[in-house]
Amino acid sequence: MKNMTALTRITLGLVSSMLGILMAAKFCGFLPDEERSIIDGRARVAESLAFTATAMIPSENHAELSVVIDGITSRQPDLISIGIRRTDSDLLMATSGHDEAWQLLPGKSSTSQYMWVPLAHPDDADWAALNYVLRRFAETASWPS
Numbered sequence: 001m002k003n004m005t006a007l008t009r010i011t012l013g014l015v016s017s018m019l020g021i022l023m024a025a026k027f028c029g030f031l032p033d034e035e036r037s038i039i040d041g042r043a044r045v046a047e048s049l050a051f052t053a054t055a056m057i058p059s060e061n062h063a064e065l066s067v068v069i070d071g072i073t074s075r076q077p078d079l080i081s082i083g084i085r086r087t088d089s090d091l092l093m094a095t096s097g098h099d100e101a102w103q104l105l106p107g108k109s110s111t112s113q114y115m116w117v118p119l120a121h122p123d124d125a126d127w128a129a130l131n132y133v134l135r136r137f138a139e140t141a142s143w144p145s
Contacts, residue, residue, distance in 0.1 A: 035137055038078075039112050042134055045076065050117040050130050053084065058122050066093050080133040084119065087126055094131075101133040112137065 004012075025031050049072055056065045069082045073095045081101050083094030089106060091099055104114035113134050121127035 035112070038137065042078070042112070042115060042132070045072070045079075046115050046117050046130065046132050049082070050119060053130055054119055057119065057127070062093060069093065070095055078135045080135060082133075083131045084128050085116075085131055086128045092128065098131070098133065102131050103133075104131075 022031070049068070052068060053065055056068075065084075069084075073079050073082055081095045081098035083098040083102060084092045085102075086092060102114065104111065104116065110116055113136055115132040115134065116129045117132075118126065119128045119130055
């Protein structure tokens with residue numbers, strides 16, 4: 001360490017300064033948070049499907065709703081399964097494997113992997129919930145190709 005040239009010292013000083021600035025910017029929220037963006041995107045998809053399901057519930061046309069759920073699951077790579085569960089925990093409809101994949105206990109808040117959105121029925125405001133099982137962040141992270 002004694003024989004470092006002036007150029008090496010300057011380079012190490014600039015690199016250290018840049019790392020310090022980047023860490024401070026991340027801490028202060030100036031840099032985008034990838035996990036927060038993923039969670040926000042997942043929440044938007046969940047809410048959109050909840051609005052669609054709420055509009056289809058009064059017609060009692062569960063076959064069409066099942067087609068919509070299967071279509072969304074096949075088009076979203078982070079989405080493992082979707083289910084509609086009554087407040088008494090009865091599963092009304094779901095994509096394959098949902099009952100085994102759903103691990104969130106009743107009454108618990110949504111997480112980044114298990115999300116639920118309440119569904120209303122014209123006769124019952126607390127009728128059911130739309131359950132989403134999503135991939136963990138470690139499984140979704142990949143380099144752009």
